Amino acid sequence: MFKKILIANRGEIACRVIKTAQKMGIATVAVYSDADANALHVSMADEAVPIGPAPSNQSYIVIEKILDAIARTGADAVHPGYGFLSENAAFAAALEKAGITFIGPPVKAIEAMGDKITSKKIAAEAGVSTVPGHMDLIEDAEEAVRISSSIGYPVMIKASAGGGGKGMRIAWNDADAREGFQSSRNEAKNSFGDDRIFIEKFVDQPRHIEIQVLGDQHGTTLYLGERECSIQRRNQKVIEEAPSPFLDEATRKAMGEQAVALAKAVGYFSAGTVEFIVDGNRNFYFLEMNTRLQVEHPVTELVTGIDLVEQMIRIAAGEKLSFEQKDVVLRGWAIESRLYAEDPYRNFLPSIGRLSRYRPPVEGLQDSGAIIRNDTGVFEGGEISMYYDPMIAKLCTWADDRTAAIDAMSTALDAFEVEGIGHNLPFLSAVMGQDRFRSGELTTAYISEEFPDGFSGVRPEVGDARKLTVIAVLVNQALEERAAWISGTLSKRRRAVAKDWVVTLSIAGQPALDEPVTLDAAADGAFVRFSDANPISAATGWLPGQTLADFHVGGESLMVKVDRVGSAIRLRWRGMDVLARVRSPRIAELARLMPIKAPPDTSRMLLCPMPGVITSIAVSAGDQVEAGQTLATVEAMKMENVLKAERQGVVKHVAAKPGQSLAVDELIIEFE
Structure with missing residues (x-):
């Protein structure tokens, strides 16, 4: 058995491998970039070796730096995790040449299956059912359009060396095929150092198993059963399960x-x-x-x-x-x-x-x-x-x-x-x-x-809204009791805590519920009464300052996240994110008369939607743009994001340039 394993990866998979190695009594070596100097996998491993700057193409996927770390630590085996060098045949071959065991498949298998085009040909020869498509390399966007049209839309444009959803696009028409080819090629080159692309038929309404x-x-x-991986976004898995509910x-x-x-x-x-x-x-x-x-x-x-x-x-x-x-x-x-x-x-x-x-x-x-x-x-x-x-x-x-x-x-x-x-x-x-x-x-x-219009949170049904209302009243009661105790201690005279309140729930600034309630407190809990319903039993051990607590509402246990946002109480549960304002009836009456502050007008600006690096700007000052036209491309977390015009306009000023790092909502382009 191995004495020391180097994990050529980072993050959760590096930690995962370290745990098993430790269980087996094997020493571990972590590698880390400048950005990961304080990472968890570094502290978990028995040894850790720095391998260079933050970008992975200057650290984690540089074979020579991994080999140097192996030589410096005397590791006799390498686990690659997933991503990075895990399916890099040249890396596995370099380890073999150096006399280091690669904890993975043989080089020939990586070469055969790592190339998506070759793998499909081998699969067909082995009697495995395959998807129709064009298995040869594609030179440029126009050839991609011709091939896509001949296969029949929709098609999947994929990186030959791809994985993890990188370098993949679905094209529904010629324009999608042209743009998707270039984006897939760019992502593939940046993620895997290999920009080869192929195209296959996209099976509509499919499951990924x-x-x-x-x-x-x-x-x-052997085979160890299946995993259902159909819940995906941008070809990246989000929720998986085993076994599949379908097979x-x-x-x-x-x-x-x-x-x-x-x-x-x-x-x-x-x-x-x-x-x-x-x-x-x-x-x-x-x-x-x-x-x-x-x-x-x-x-x-x-x-x-x-x-x-x-x-x-x-x-x-x-x-x-x-x-x-x-x-x-x-x-x-x-x-x-x-x-x-x-x-x-x-x-x-x-x-x-x-x-x-x-x-x-x-x-x-x-x-x-x-x-x-x-x-x-x-x-x-x-x-x-x-x-x-x-x-x-x-x-x-x-x-x-x-x-x-x-x-x-x-x-x-x-x-x-x-x-x-x-x-x-x-x-x-x-x-x-x-x-x-x-x-x-x-x-x-x-x-x-x-979620055709994106995700804006779960809007509570009436029953759930009332549960959250009860929780807001309990939280408010605890806050009021504390305030009364503090003021009473200072003044030697404790004020009474009110029983009647008006609770306003809002989601994303929009009201979801506005109801008067009465709280009848008792030593072992409380009852909250709405005007049109029977009293609801309520109890909790929540104390001011706690961010998570168990609330018992009508006999049901709810684990709810609690925060203060100004004078409001923020409650999060089951995908719901609401602000609750618990006011006295008179203050609630006056609050309804207050004007709502309008948000700033950013309709003439293209703002950076995420922290990332501008990889290209497609327009200049004075250009006329049409709705749907590409304006800029931002790369973040290994993914390329194309920003397009929402409507027709004229470019007044370009504030960013390629290679520039921007924060969220930083100006890229201003329109007249």
Whole structure:
């Protein structure tokens, strides 16, 4: 067995590998860029080596720097994680030449499957069902348009060396194909150093289901069930689960056997994933094989009980698999929610900054029988950088069945505190509460279909609005009691706390509820009375200053995040984000007469929607622009974002230039 493993990666996957290595008694080495000097994986490892500037193309994907770190520390094996150099055949070959074990598949398998064009040809020869498309390289945008037209729209434009949603675009017409080709090519070059592009037919209303394979160096190859990965945004997975709610046993077996056949065709060993697109009739088509550990591997581990990282290490060390296909049994249900530093209220644009609060839910076995797991690479007080992938953590839940796993996830998301940056926690909570998700009716178009106008938070139904109103009254009561106690201590005369209030709930500045209520407090709780309903029992142990507390409303337990915003109380629960103003009846009456301050007019400005680097400006001062015309391109967190004109206009002034780093809402272009 290895004595020391270097992890050629960062963030949560580096931490994940370190945990298993430590469990196995193997020493670990972390590498880090200048931006990651204080990162969690650096402190967790036994040793850490700096490898250069923040951009990954100057640090994490520079093979020579990783080899130097290996030589300096005496590591005898390398785990690449995912992304970066994990599917780089040249890196695996360089390790082999240096006598260092690569904890992954053989070089030839990486070469064969890493090239999406070659992999599809091999898959077809191995009897694996494949998607129709143009498997040869495409030279320019015009050729992309011609090929797309011949295949028939919609088509998927993909980077040959791609992965993780990078370098992928759906084209519905010639204009999309032309622009998508260039954007995919740019992203592919920046992310993988390889700008080769191919095109295949886009299967409408598809499910994305993948098979986990595992093989040793002695000829044994197994499949460990499937993962449903259909909840995606911009081809990047957001929520995954195992098993799939769609597959039957016959389809699972057929997909698994084809995945194993493909792995054997290229002499594959280690952990790998064969991805399929599945239509509504359970017809499945090969997409690609990822010759590495997948981001979503925890859900497979939770339903099989198999530590995939440990198996990768043992296989790389030459050990045989200790189990057979008949021993692989899927137990219960697991769900993974990816927590991203992306602001769902701003069309999921990247967000950077300091994590002023980062408090995940307690991991392990819960009173309900569910299990919570959180794979993360950050900590409270740490920085989220613009240089890397926006993923903060992978929150996973396991339970006996799918409904229980979803319920456990909803509760865990309620208890997850993240402040200081924009993040997608409320969006994840919203999906968990949707009837369509809970029924398992999933496709890769789920997000665009369920949130066609973007995400603006969950607007509470009347029942939920009243629950939040009760909580606001309880919080206000505690604040009023404290104020009365303080004033009474100073004046020797304590004032009485009022019972009658008017509560106004608002979402994104728009009123959602405005009702008078009466609070009847008691030693063991309280009752809140609305004018048209029976009293609702209410109790909590919340104290001023607490940001998360359990509230009991009408016999139901709700874990709610609580903050003060001026004189208002901010409450967040199940994707709802409301401001509650609890006022006396007279003050509420006067407040309704106050004018609403209008927001500043930015309609003649193109503002940077995210922190990022301007990679191109497509217009100049004096240019006439049309609606939909490309104005500028911003790159952030490894993704290229094209900014387009919303309407016709004339450019008055261009304030930014290519290569410039901008903050959120910083001016790029001003119009006349």
